[in-house]
């Protein structure tokens with residue numbers, strides 16, 4: 221579903237990604253972890269064409285992200301993206317946040333969009349909040365709205381960039397629970413997170429990045445249960461966060 225082939229990227233003269241190769245198959249959940257500044261956010265932004273890359277190839281469901289004739293707005297509309305800071309439209313109600321792109325981008329009629337919005341709010345446990353504004357919700361609630369908004373576009377895959385790291389601790393689980401459900405329903409997911417409990421529960425694979433390199437790309441069981449086979453850098457990282 222998502223394939224990175226020897227992707228390299230520079231910011232000016234600074235190489236932020238070096239020869240990154242990995243993939244996420246349909247229905248797979250891949251957790252990306254690694255120290256701050258290692259290139260995790262940049263990697264997932266290149267997948268959504270939010271950041272250009274200079275070398276290699278990225279394929280999304282058979283479409284080449286870097287090809288000049290690729291319809292990037294269409295491609296982006298099929299990839300759900302959830303960021304650390306919820307990035308809801310502050311001046312729109314919860315339901316308008318959910319409906320906007322369904323109507324404007326997918327061309328759904330208003331009734332369809334509202335119906336889909338209601339179902340998704342129920343799914344993320346926020347029935348009854350439709351007319352509130354983002355500022356009236358807790359961080360955990362806003363992040364669940366952001367997930368629902370992404371799902372409303374019927375994405376091929378969902379990309380998450382540290383979705384719980386800006387939340388107060390008591391709100392982390394309400395967001396992770398929604399993500400665990402999504403994973404169990406078979407959503408294709410690429411998740412940058414330091415929540416190793418989440419990784420242990422639902423990840424199929426773990427990718428560990430350091431200084432722009434993919435240092436490890438292995439099954440969850442290999443990553444967590446066979447530390448002797450891990451790189452020194454991954455072991456050091458795990459010793460700090462587990």
Ligand code: ADP
Pocket residue numbers: 231234236254255256257258259260261262263
């Ligand atoms: P991570 O998500 O793993 O913390 P990032 O992908 O955000 O890492 O950043 C990787 C490196 O690229 C860091 O050294 C960061 O300072 C640098 N970087 C990120 N965005 C930019 C940018 N727009 N311009 C220049 N350097 C950047």
Ligand code: MG
Pocket residue numbers: 260261262381382
């Ligand atoms: Mg980041």
